[in-house]
Amino acid sequence: MYYIILVILLALILYYFWTCRCQLDYVTNDLNTSIINRCSIIKNKMFYYTPYLFTGLLQAIIASKVQDVDPKLKFVREYVDFGKDFGCFALDWGSYEGKISEKEAKITEGKPLVVVLRLNLIQLTFSLNFARINLIGGLIYLDPKRQILPQIGNFHHVEDFRRVLEYIAKQHNKSTIYAIGHSFGSNTLLKYLGMCGSNGTDPLIKVAVSVGNPYDFQLGMRYLEDSLSDSYIRKHRQRIAREKIDQYLPIPKHINLDLNKVQQAKTSLEFDTYFTKPIFGAPSVDFHYLSIQCANYMEFVKIPVFFLGSFDDPVINNRAVYPRDAILKNPNLISLMTQVGGHISWFEGVLHPKRWYYKPVLQYLNAIHQLL
Numbered sequence: 001m002y003y004i005i006l007v008i009l010l011a012l013i014l015y016y017f018w019t020c021r022c023q024l025d026y027v028t029n030d031l032n033t034s035i036i037n038r039c040s041i042i043k044n045k046m047f048y049y050t051p052y053l054f055t056g057l058l059q060a061i062i063a064s065k066v067q068d069v070d071p072k073l074k075f076v077r078e079y080v081d082f083g084k085d086f087g088c089f090a091l092d093w094g095s096y097e098g099k100i101s102e103k104e105a106k107i108t109e110g111k112p113l114v115v116v117l118r119l120n121l122i123q124l125t126f127s128l129n130f131a132r133i134n135l136i137g138g139l140i141y142l143d144p145k146r147q148i149l150p151q152i153g154n155f156h157h158v159e160d161f162r163r164v165l166e167y168i169a170k171q172h173n174k175s176t177i178y179a180i181g182h183s184f185g186s187n188t189l190l191k192y193l194g195m196c197g198s199n200g201t202d203p204l205i206k207v208a209v210s211v212g213n214p215y216d217f218q219l220g221m222r223y224l225e226d227s228l229s230d231s232y233i234r235k236h237r238q239r240i241a242r243e244k245i246d247q248y249l250p251i252p253k254h255i256n257l258d259l260n261k262v263q264q265a266k267t268s269l270e271f272d273t274y275f276t277k278p279i280f281g282a283p284s285v286d287f288h289y290l291s292i293q294c295a296n297y298m299e300f301v302k303i304p305v306f307f308l309g310s311f312d313d314p315v316i317n318n319r320a321v322y323p324r325d326a327i328l329k330n331p332n333l334i335s336l337m338t339q340v341g342g343h344i345s346w347f348e349g350v351l352h353p354k355r356w357y358y359k360p361v362l363q364y365l366n367a368i369h370q371l372l
């Protein structure tokens with residue numbers, strides 16, 4: 001009896017350490033090796049997750065309970081109107097003093113400005129989170145929300161992002177811009193970087209980080225179908241469509257929207273068929289997925305990007321969509337994949353689990369900041 005318990009315990013411990021191991025993919029060269037040598041977490045390829053949160057679903061449950069935003073951070077909202085084609089954005093600049101004081105502006109002048117795109121489940125409420133991280137320790141943060149329907153026929157989702165970037169770059173012309181994208185936002189970011197790389201446009205961003213990137217919607221949505229996460233995501237999107245649709249009215253007549261069908265959709269794929277496809281004027285739902293996903297743009301990215309993802313992400317089936325080959329073909333890309341971590345959860349610690357992912361992200365940004 002005693003031995004059996006001991007053997008089970010030993011097996012559990014082995015299992016734990018085995019699943020803490022991460023997969024690191026990159027093209028070996030001098031620069032990338034020296035970046036990785038400066039980032040102990042990336043180099044050691046270990047993520048010691050909270051032992052009782054050993055699956056993506058458990059990590060997600062904690063993620064919905066824990067608010068780990070710096071409580072000292074205050075937001076200052078600024079509205080920027082880009083006209084009827086691109087809409088109005090509300091940028092929430094984060095600040096420690098309630099407003100960007102002259103003192104704070106002076107301290108951060110010339111420091112890298114970090115633009116953060118946060119995740120989003122529904123494209124209608126396309127929103128971005130902006131942060132300005134002073135790499136020495138300070139943090140400034142903004143959160144713009146798109147107010148109007150996207151330009152019909154323009155489902156590329158990157159032109160409005162470019163407008164916002166141009167606006168910020170003009171205001172902070174002494175700073176270099178870094179960007180961190182989360183989930184849907186990281187997909188937008190990578191698609192944008194790939195498009196700039198393929199047509200030779202300056203992306204205005206020097207370094208980027210992609211966290212929890214869904215990469216391939218066409219494939220990913222099929223894997224998501226009928227899963228527990230899908231029903232959660234679908235319900236969330238239906239609720240937003242129900243509650244927020246008024247903000248976007250009147251919907252032009254040529255957009256054929258059957259709101260009953262939208263509410264009766266049983267999967268995200270169906271929701272996209274009845275809602276997203278007509279809204280974006282796409283001929284088919286797959287056409288829409290192909291036109292927004294970044295998977296086909298990885299080879300064109302010309303600036304350094306660090307990717308962080310998890311194989312147990314309940315929303316993104318990384319066993320299917322993770323573009324390892326593309327990452328191993330482009331020397332600008334470094335990717336760290338954990339086995340446990342869920343969808344942008346990555347909790348560590350036993351008594352008070354806290355998010356871990358900003359540690360490798362900041363290590364990477366600091367390392368590359370010193371090297372570039």
Ligand SMILES: *[C@@H]1O[C@H](CO)[C@@H](O)[C@H](O)[C@H]1NC(C)=O
Pocket residue numbers: 170171173174
């Ligand atoms: C940078 O911005 C300041 C004001 O924000 C402006 O006066 C200056 O001309 C700009 N410099 C360049 C090179 O655009």
Ligand SMILES: *[C@@H]1O[C@H](CO)[C@@H](O)[C@H](O)[C@H]1NC(C)=O
Pocket residue numbers: 158159162192195196199200201
């Ligand atoms: C290149 O791509 C970027 C990003 O989508 C876009 O903003 C820009 O207008 C494109 N430039 C040309 C010349 O097509």
Ligand SMILES: *[C@@H]1O[C@H](CO)[C@@H](O)[C@H](O)[C@H]1NC(C)=O
Pocket residue numbers: 029030031032035303304305306331332333334368
């Ligand atoms: C890896 O090295 C290449 C070439 O030396 C460089 O252009 C690229 O930015 C590096 N990748 C990352 C992710 O830093």
